[in-house]
Amino acid sequence: MTQNGTVRLEVKGRRADVVLARPDARNALNLPMCEDLVEAFALIAANSEIDLAVLRAEGPVFSAGADMKERNGRDEAWVMMRRRAAFRAYETVGACSIPVIAQVHGPLVGSGGEIAMSCDFIIASTAATFRFPEPQWGTVGATQRLxxxxxxxxxxxxxxxxxxxxAEEAHRIGLVTRLTAPEALVQTVDETADCILKAPPLAQKLTxxxxxxxxxxxxxxxxxIELSAIDRLLSESDWRGSLQQFNTSVGTAARKKKA
Known part of the structure; x- marks a missing residue:
């Protein structure tokens, strides 16, 4: 658990799960959660053995957006500080050097969308919904990533x-990359994560x-940029071993097809 207890970091092998953990507040984004997201991804960045992250949430709601109750009794300076904290959280997720999958299972609103869009792609349940009501709430947000x-x-x-x-419309317009039945969401994310982890980590990071x-x-x-990455890959990785492994797997698959 992170310092404020609003985000849980679970590490198993080469995979880390970053879990929004305010289910009683519908995972609304408040200042402690902004800080915990930054902390969680800093811990991931400091652990060289982690090669993939999944960002998901507890409870029936992925995130109800910004916790508007925080603003009660606050002045303009506090609100601006809080918004900058949110942007730091989004930027920290987006700057993560390893693949990051967003697993969305239920309603996603406003800042929840910013968090999910900061990941590399979104895999969502057909039960998920998406809403960006910032102007309706008298504020401004999601104008850049969306x-x-x-x-x-x-x-x-x-x-x-x-x-x-x-979710179907979100998938059609490209906000959601993969769409699954609710009961298949976890398995789909797990299979996708396992597939990503099969590739050499440096190749994934450079990609x-x-x-x-x-x-x-x-x-x-x-x-x-790509040529520079290729040069680094050739000097820092066992690219010959990766090539041999690929050729072996292709040969094995061909033999199985003939059998």
Whole structure:
């Protein structure tokens, strides 16, 4: 458990689970949870044996968004401090060097969406719902990540109206990468995690780095980023061993197909 007890960090082998653990408050994001998210991912970054993280939540709700009750009796300076803390939490999740999967099983609102979108991709249950009601609540939020995931026009429509979007639509517009039946969600995430962990860790980290950095630049600069990653991979990894392992697995699969 992290310092404030709002986030639980579970490490098993090469996988870490970061669990939002305020189910009685519908996992609403408050200042202690912002701090705990930063702490959890700092602990992951400090552990070289962890090669993948899954971000999930306790209880029936993934996250009800920002804990608006925190603002009672607060002044403008406190609200700005609190918002900066939230952005630090999102940025810490997004900056994680290893693959991070968001496992979404129920309602996701506002800041919960920011947390999930900070992960590499979202695997969601068909029972999940998505809502970005910030303007409806008299505030501003999700204006940057959401448009980069679903496009400018869709982000505007979702934010302006604050409507509830079902999982099927979220999948169709690209917010959700994989959609599963509720009873299959955990197994799907576990299988996806196991598949990712089969690849050499450095290759996965460099792939993530190349995609993240390349998405912010032009194609020529992106290719230079990838070439730099390839150079590092050749000098720091057992790439010949990985190639031999790949060739062996292909040969085994071919023999099984013939049998």
């Amino acid at each position: 448009q980069r995931v679903v496009g400018v026009a869709r982000a505007k429509e979702l934010l302006y109206t604050g409507r509830v979007m079902d 993530k780095q190349c995609i993240d950095q390349g998405s912010r630049t032009d194609l020529a600069s992106g290719i230079a």
